[in-house]
Amino acid sequence: MTTIHLLLTLLTLTLAGFFIGRSKAIAVCSAQGGPSTLHSRPIYYGILTALWCAVPALIVFLFWLIFQSTIITDLVVADLPDQIRSLPEARLNLVINDLRNIVAGNIVGGNISPAIQAAADHYKSLEMTGQAALSVIVTVMAMVAVAGVWLKITPALRARNHVEKVIEILLLGCSTLAVFTTIGIVLSVLYEAIRFFKIVPVHKFLFGLEWSPQMAIHAEQIGSSGAFGAVPVILGTMLIAGIAMCVAVPLGLMAAIYLSEYANRHFRNVAKPLLEILAGIPTVVYGFFAALVVAPAIRNTGDMLGFSVSSESALAAGLVMGIMIIPFVSSLSDDVINAVPQSLRDGALSLGSTRSETIIHVVLPAALPGIVGGVLLAVSRAIGETMIVVMAAGLSANLTANPFQAVTTVTVQIVTLLVGDQEFDSAKTLAAFALGLLLFVITLILNVVALMVVRKYREHYV
Amino acid sequence: MNQEQTTGHLPRRPGRRPLVERTERETVGQTAVENPRMSCQNVGVFYDSKKAISNICLDIGRNEVIAMIGPSGCGKSTFLRCLNRMNDTIEGCLVTGQILMDGKNIYDSDVDVVPLRAQVGMVFQKPNPFPKSIYDNIAYGARIHGLVQNRDETDELVVGSLKRAGLWNEVKDRLEMPGTSLSGGQQQRLCIARAIAVNPEVILMDEPCSSLDPIATAIIEELIDELKQDYTIAIVTHSMQQASRISQRTAYFHQGDLIEIGPTDQIFLNPLHQLTEDYITGRFG
Numbered sequence: 001m002t003t004i005h006l007l008l009t010l011l012t013l014t015l016a017g018f019f020i021g022r023s024k025a026i027a028v029c030s031a032q033g034g035p036s037t038l039h040s041r042p043i044y045y046g047i048l049t050a051l052w053c054a055v056p057a058l059i060v061f062l063f064w065l066i067f068q069s070t071i072i073t074d075l076v077v078a079d080l081p082d083q084i085r086s087l088p089e090a091r092l093n094l095v096i097n098d099l100r101n102i103v104a105g106n107i108v109g110g111n112i113s114p115a116i117q118a119a120a121d122h123y124k125s126l127e128m129t130g131q132a133a134l135s136v137i138v139t140v141m142a143m144v145a146v147a148g149v150w151l152k153i154t155p156a157l158r159a160r161n162h163v164e165k166v167i168e169i170l171l172l173g174c175s176t177l178a179v180f181t182t183i184g185i186v187l188s189v190l191y192e193a194i195r196f197f198k199i200v201p202v203h204k205f206l207f208g209l210e211w212s213p214q215m216a217i218h219a220e221q222i223g224s225s226g227a228f229g230a231v232p233v234i235l236g237t238m239l240i241a242g243i244a245m246c247v248a249v250p251l252g253l254m255a256a257i258y259l260s261e262y263a264n265r266h267f268r269n270v271a272k273p274l275l276e277i278l279a280g281i282p283t284v285v286y287g288f289f290a291a292l293v294v295a296p297a298i299r300n301t302g303d304m305l306g307f308s309v310s311s312e313s314a315l316a317a318g319l320v321m322g323i324m325i326i327p328f329v330s331s332l333s334d335d336v337i338n339a340v341p342q343s344l345r346d347g348a349l350s351l352g353s354t355r356s357e358t359i360i361h362v363v364l365p366a367a368l369p370g371i372v373g374g375v376l377l378a379v380s381r382a383i384g385e386t387m388i389v390v391m392a393a394g395l396s397a398n399l400t401a402n403p404f405q406a407v408t409t410v411t412v413q414i415v416t417l418l419v420g421d422q423e424f425d426s427a428k429t430l431a432a433f434a435l436g437l438l439l440f441v442i443t444l445i446l447n448v449v450a451l452m453v454v455r456k457y458r459e460h461y462v
Numbered sequence: 463m464n465q466e467q468t469t470g471h472l473p474r475r476p477g478r479r480p481l482v483e484r485t486e487r488e489t490v491g492q493t494a495v496e497n498p499r500m501s502c503q504n505v506g507v508f509y510d511s512k513k514a515i516s517n518i519c520l521d522i523g524r525n526e527v528i529a530m531i532g533p534s535g536c537g538k539s540t541f542l543r544c545l546n547r548m549n550d551t552i553e554g555c556l557v558t559g560q561i562l563m564d565g566k567n568i569y570d571s572d573v574d575v576v577p578l579r580a581q582v583g584m585v586f587q588k589p590n591p592f593p594k595s596i597y598d599n600i601a602y603g604a605r606i607h608g609l610v611q612n613r614d615e616t617d618e619l620v621v622g623s624l625k626r627a628g629l630w631n632e633v634k635d636r637l638e639m640p641g642t643s644l645s646g647g648q649q650q651r652l653c654i655a656r657a658i659a660v661n662p663e664v665i666l667m668d669e670p671c672s673s674l675d676p677i678a679t680a681i682i683e684e685l686i687d688e689l690k691q692d693y694t695i696a697i698v699t700h701s702m703q704q705a706s707r708i709s710q711r712t713a714y715f716h717q718g719d720l721i722e723i724g725p726t727d728q729i730f731l732n733p734l735h736q737l738t739e740d741y742i743t744g745r746f747g
């Protein structure tokens with residue numbers, strides 16, 4: 001039986017288990033006088049049977065999939081002739097690789113030694129046996145489980161509670177998976193960053209004013225450890241994010257105010273989804289818009305006015321990024337402005353406030369904490385953005401606050417450090433992880449602040 | 463007022479004339495008063511072309527408390543909101559007819575709603591203090607209308623308004639606390655104080671006590687009684703006892719029509735319209 005067949009069999013058994021369990025429950029209760037004598041509704045007995053049938057069998061199946069190739073390989077290697085087994089580790093791995101390729105049918109070269117051929121046959125036969133054994137085990141387990149539950153179905157069996165428990169565990173698993181993934185990512189970044197900080201001291205990284213990781217490639221050269229001062233990169237990030245926020249916050253906020261306070265519902269129904277589409281445009285598209293349209297326009301304007309503007313500028317990247325972020329600000333602000341109770345507006349209007357007085361004095365103060373939360377989330381988004389900057393702001397780590405110069409950002413540097421063939425223990429590569437950690441800490445802080453602001457808002461106005 | 467008048471079985475005068483038929487929708491009673499503060503003529507309101515009230519003629523006299531009663535959904539709030547053009551804020555709401563104030567139709571295109579609303583203040587069903595301090599809640603309206611020039615004048619106005627709303631003693635040492643931290647009854651009095659602070663001539667109240675307990679209600683009723691010295695008050699209430707306790711005239715609305723208007727005593731003791739009698743005797747409502 002192939003894997004697919006096995007899974008289909010299991011599915012059939014599970015379905016059968018469901019119906020068997022359910023009909024047993026119905027039979028049991030009708031013998032005793034109606035469904036009310038059952039602890040749970042019959043469907044729960046069906047689900048319970050199906051779960052017992054499927055879950056243990058699937059777990060065995062998964063373990064098999066994970067460990068099958070290691071176990072079989074070990075068995076085959078143990079049977080190889082001594083002179084092959086005594087090969088050094090690296091050579092042995094090559095032999096095993098050949099072996100697997102032969103088994104998989106990708107014949108390597110013409111000269112397969114008889115010993116290897118024999119081993120490959122051995123491997124195949126073991127695999128077949130294993131597969132057959134697995135099929136038998138899984139099928140039998142499923143059937144035994146169905147039978148076991150079937151025997152246990154009595155009116156007193158608390159099937160609903162058991163099913164609820166399983167569902168709860170399932171949900172718990174899903175939620176912890178996300179958490180553990182995050183923790184895993186953080187730990188791996190942290191681990192590599194610590195390796196980096198063994199080469200470059202933390203304070204040099206955090207406070208160094210020069211960023212030129214390229215020199216570190218030639219490790220043998222004396223005094224060529226490169227410069228890993230993160231300050232220019234961080235400042236570049238801040239500069240671009242700052243420009244982006246200068247664009248996004250006023251535009252987004254005013255768009256939100258117009259949509260929620262002034263626009264009639266037809267306009268709103270059309271404009272709000274359109275505005276949100278902005279968030280759906282791939283950032284690469286924004287990137288070439290920035291590089292091909294905005295940056296040249298800025299340079300030409302600058303030339304006309306007599307500034308020298310480099311063709312890749314922080315301004316171009318920041319402007320376009322700001323436009324990209326508008327929907328984050330406007331959508332969240334629109335939500336919080338709409339959440340301000342109409343009764344507050346009525347109260348202000350009934351005192352003779354104009355619409356704009358009502359908005360400035362009553363609606364915005366009430367919505368402000370929520371708006372701040374939205375803006376902070378948008379800032380994290382701006383800091384994390386990469387593509388637009390790569391395409392429009394350049395790669396050179398200038399320590400400057402001049403928006404007409406090329407700058408670079410943390411995310412861009414991470415990308416350039418890791419693109420291409422790299423040794424994974426050079427300071428250059430590891431620096432990417434340190435930057436990643438730094439970025440993570442910055443956005444984490446921003447998010448925590450945003451959450452705190454939003455929570456305060458909730459306490460205040462509900 | 464005597465409790466017996468308003469509950470259940472009303473004493474009937476023997477030999478009274480027959481009531482107006484249930485099917486009749488012309489307003490019964492004296493709609494006009496001498497020298498009215500506001501005068502409504504054939505007022506109708508449509509929400510998205512769905513008629514909410516129609517053909518309402520009613521005068522609101524000076525320094526009177528006029529109560530509006532009727533089953534819910536009959537258009538009391540809608541009518542009340544016409545009087546200070548709060549219906550303007552509802553999209554798709556159309557008001558027809560005329561409402562005259564000082565001889566001028568407030569729905570004329572050259573009328574500015576901002577001073578109108580300062581002149582005709584409003585208190586809502588649910589207390590809606592701004593999420594600002596008690597002090598700023600009161601000062602807000604006066605500031606936007608430029609009624610106060612400096613801190614001293616503002617202080618004076620805040621204290622005066624709170625005193626007139628009977629709230630001063632309870633809040634005098636916590637004026638910086640948020641208005642939302644007060645109890646429901648105190649919040650409602652804060653809203654009344656806020657309305658008074660901009661010096662209106664008419665105060666509209668839409669079920670101002672419906673979310674309050676009986677004690678807070680009694681305090682507000684007492685307050686309304688005092689305020690009628692200086693203001694004209696139009697109040698919507700679902701409590702007939704309240705209408706009979708505080709108002710001089712009562713208007714009964716039914717399914718968008720003004721059915722009957724008359725002196726409060728007469729409406730409750732001796733209604734002229736069958737629908738009014740049905741309502742006050744509790745046959746529906």
Ligand SMILES: Nc1ncnc2c1ncn2[C@@H]1O[C@H](COP(=O)(O)OP(=O)(O)O)[C@@H](O)[C@H]1O
Binds near residue numbers: 532539552
């Ligand atoms: N904003 C609105 N939009 C549409 N219809 C409304 C609106 N407000 C009230 N109505 C309708 O107008 C009628 C009168 O409502 P309302 O004046 O609130 O009644 P009342 O205050 O007497 O209970 C009701 O049928 C109600 O459904």
Ligand SMILES: [Mg+2]
Binds near residue numbers: 538539540668
């Ligand atoms: Mg109402």
